[in-house]
Amino acid sequence: xxxxEIVALASSAAVILAVTEAFxxxxxxxxxxxxxxxxxLIILVVAASSTLRVAIVASVVADLCLNYFFMPPVxxxxxxxxxxxxxLFAFLVVSLVASQLSATARASAREAIARQEELRRLLDLxxxxxxxxxxxxxxxxxxxxxxxxxxxxxxxxxxxxxTTWTVSSAGRLPVRLADRELTxxxxxxxxxxxFDARTxxxxxxxxLTVEGHAVRVVPLRLGxxxxxxxxxxxxxxxxxxxxxLAGVAAIAIERGQFLHERKEAELTRRSExxxxxxxxxxxHDLRTPLxxxxxxxxxxxxxxxxxxxxxxxxxxxxxxxxRLTRLFQNILEMARIDAGGVGAESRWAHPSEIIAAARNQxxxxxxxxxxxxxxxxxVPVRLDPRLTATAVAHLLENAAQYAPAGSVxxxxxxxxGEGLAIEVRDRGPGIDAQDLSHLFERFYRGAAAKGRGVxxxxxxxxxxxxLAAEGGRVWAENCADGGARFTIVVPAASxxxxxxxxxxx
Amino acid sequence: MSPEPRILLVDDxxxxxxxxxxxxxxxxxxxxxxxxxxxxxRMAAERPPDLIVLDxxxxxxxxxxxxxxxxxxxxxxxxxxxxxxxxADKVNALDLGADDYVTKPFGxxxxxxxxxxxxxxxxxxxxxxxxxxxxxxxxxxxDRRRVVRGGAEIxxxxxxxELLSLLARQHDRVxxxxxxxxxxxxxxxxxxxxxxxxxVAQLRKKVEPDPANPRYLLSEPWVGYRFATGDSDGSxxxx
Numbered sequence: 001x002x003x004x005e006i007v008a009l010a011s012s013a014a015v016i017l018a019v020t021e022a023f024x025x026x027x028x029x030x031x032x033x034x035x036x037x038x039x040x041l042i043i044l045v046v047a048a049s050s051t052l053r054v055a056i057v058a059s060v061v062a063d064l065c066l067n068y069f070f071m072p073p074v075x076x077x078x079x080x081x082x083x084x085x086x087x088l089f090a091f092l093v094v095s096l097v098a099s100q101l102s103a104t105a106r107a108s109a110r111e112a113i114a115r116q117e118e119l120r121r122l123l124d125l126x127x128x129x130x131x132x133x134x135x136x137x138x139x140x141x142x143x144x145x146x147x148x149x150x151x152x153x154x155x156x157x158x159x160x161x162x163t164t165w166t167v168s169s170a171g172r173l174p175v176r177l178a179d180r181e182l183t184x185x186x187x188x189x190x191x192x193x194x195f196d197a198r199t200x201x202x203x204x205x206x207x208l209t210v211e212g213h214a215v216r217v218v219p220l221r222l223g224x225x226x227x228x229x230x231x232x233x234x235x236x237x238x239x240x241x242x243x244x245l246a247g248v249a250a251i252a253i254e255r256g257q258f259l260h261e262r263k264e265a266e267l268t269r270r271s272e273x274x275x276x277x278x279x280x281x282x283x284h285d286l287r288t289p290l291x292x293x294x295x296x297x298x299x300x301x302x303x304x305x306x307x308x309x310x311x312x313x314x315x316x317x318x319x320x321x322x323r324l325t326r327l328f329q330n331i332l333e334m335a336r337i338d339a340g341g342v343g344a345e346s347r348w349a350h351p352s353e354i355i356a357a358a359r360n361q362x363x364x365x366x367x368x369x370x371x372x373x374x375x376x377x378x379v380p381v382r383l384d385p386r387l388t389a390t391a392v393a394h395l396l397e398n399a400a401q402y403a404p405a406g407s408v409x410x411x412x413x414x415x416x417g418e419g420l421a422i423e424v425r426d427r428g429p430g431i432d433a434q435d436l437s438h439l440f441e442r443f444y445r446g447a448a449a450k451g452r453g454v455x456x457x458x459x460x461x462x463x464x465x466x467l468a469a470e471g472g473r474v475w476a477e478n479c480a481d482g483g484a485r486f487t488i489v490v491p492a493a494s495x496x497x498x499x500x501x502x503x504x505x
Numbered sequence: 506m507s508p509e510p511r512i513l514l515v516d517d518x519x520x521x522x523x524x525x526x527x528x529x530x531x532x533x534x535x536x537x538x539x540x541x542x543x544x545x546x547r548m549a550a551e552r553p554p555d556l557i558v559l560d561x562x563x564x565x566x567x568x569x570x571x572x573x574x575x576x577x578x579x580x581x582x583x584x585x586x587x588x589x590x591x592x593a594d595k596v597n598a599l600d601l602g603a604d605d606y607v608t609k610p611f612g613x614x615x616x617x618x619x620x621x622x623x624x625x626x627x628x629x630x631x632x633x634x635x636x637x638x639x640x641x642x643x644x645x646x647x648d649r650r651r652v653v654r655g656g657a658e659i660x661x662x663x664x665x666x667e668l669l670s671l672l673a674r675q676h677d678r679v680x681x682x683x684x685x686x687x688x689x690x691x692x693x694x695x696x697x698x699x700x701x702x703x704x705v706a707q708l709r710k711k712v713e714p715d716p717a718n719p720r721y722l723l724s725e726p727w728v729g730y731r732f733a734t735g736d737s738d739g740s741x742x743x744x
Contacts, residue, residue, distance in 0.1 A: 283588065286610070287588055287609040287610050288518050288520065288521060288609070288610075289520070290609075290610035291521060291524075291609045291610040291611060292518070292520035292521050292523075292524045293524075294610060294611075294612055294613070295521075295524040295525055295528055295612075295613050295616075296520075296523075296524040298528075298612070298613045299524060299527050299528050299531065299613070302528075302531050304531040304532075305527060305531055309527045309530075309531075312523055312527065313523075313524065313527065315523075316520050316523045316524050319520060320520050
């Protein structure tokens, strides 16, 4: 007998005796009807607040008190008037029925509250699942959400894999589930699909005892097909709720798989798109150099060519081979960026070195342009000079492709609190408004480049990719007095002139 | 035509200009170079060339548009340079009056062969104003609708004769499927190339010495057909 019941029993008996004493000693109530009604009131209160057992015992005590203290002759167990026997019996029956009714009402109210509580948990759980995105550990996250929402000490989602089980668990109890027991439970769930209307659940619930903990195991079903098992330990969860929970979990698992597959499909599609864009671009960029080299090479074989023409043909071949080399380098760089193979290696370097290295990389392309370099403070900065220089080289190449031959390209470098800022400004036609937002997209060529053999559509996207690897950024704008300006900013520590002597690099 | 035919080379790529220019000069042609469509149209009008080599990818005007505008004022042969894969552009240019095409990247001999054939067509056009046409052992009499091969008359259905004379009248030019279908079957038939395939097969059986290896009615895969008159027709290396 639970303690709470003993306490309730003692206190209800005490109240009955106290009321009896009050009626007899102080209020001088002798009318048995008034006493019976008062007792009935007490019994109703007891039945409503405690268990049926306590209410029954209280009813018997009240009945005895009524007989002893109020039925004439008072003070004896004898009942003189046979009518009073009926009255006592009726009192007992009424109080027992009232207790029973009250207890039933209380039980169903408690059940309703419990069900509502579980429903709320289920709703919370489904909301958690709906807002969860696709993540590598979606199943582990699901187990954690179940454990949290249902206040479980242990929750695990178990999925069969060929011969073993993948168990993702959460909760404070470190329970290990044996593959053999899981397999047994799963094969039973596969064999039997019985619906129990009373508990609103399917057959196949098991309770395993693992390391002294009772672990409930429920099949995860999509429709009626089991796809795995849900294990839970700790707070008691109603059987029907457990089944509903398993259903929600099964849907969550399926949703996770769908999301994953969709992402894969999207990735495949994007890589296909990229491949065909690459092929189209290659087709375009290879055609002219190959034609020119082929024709120029056979011209060289021809005896009908003068010396000047001959030198010209050699030059054509060298220029076009240079172009193919750049294209090849660009594709390699792009592939490296795609594969995540670009790592920044920081070291101290002067802005002037970086700009010189960049010019050096594209000196062939820059042959017909002047380059004016202005460096505000040539103090050492700590960044990856190789990546930065290559990015600047792509900006220079881009400028040379769009600015008219003979014009000057301005290159400016500035060391700021943010890092190193380098500007490349050309005297070309500027950037078309519709191109500005797409400029750094791979294979994108501005309106001015369409139909021209200019650029590969790769340079600027490579510049952006390289800078991203060292946390830098690049943007483009049109200058008020014509031409385009590209600016890159690379975060970097710098040595201000006064501190230069104190740090050795 | 002057003894040294004048060719207008239209291409915006400096490397192509610098390589193809000397190539043509070394073969005895005079060469003018234009770097864009506007310049090409101006030069074609100022100093009419004997032949135009036209790149379809120009920075200012679409190559096909240049083709159309030149055709509006002149019958000068046009050989277009097109990109592999850009079949639609090529067919468009041919429909708009270009005579032939070379696909980049091309070799020098391929281009030279196309140029020779196109120039020869102009010469034979100037010579032959009569209603007769002869190529190899084949003679076509347009007026009497008779075709003779090696002295023996070949019986052709009206459609077969129509197709043969269409190709022969514009010999050594590529006629697109579209253009042929339109001329022989009418504008509603342009989407039904199977008519053309059947008719060409029938015609080859009758006029070709070896129908499996045609020498007169040549296919230009995915583009059209041409009637070849000569030896160096450059049909090699196509496919």
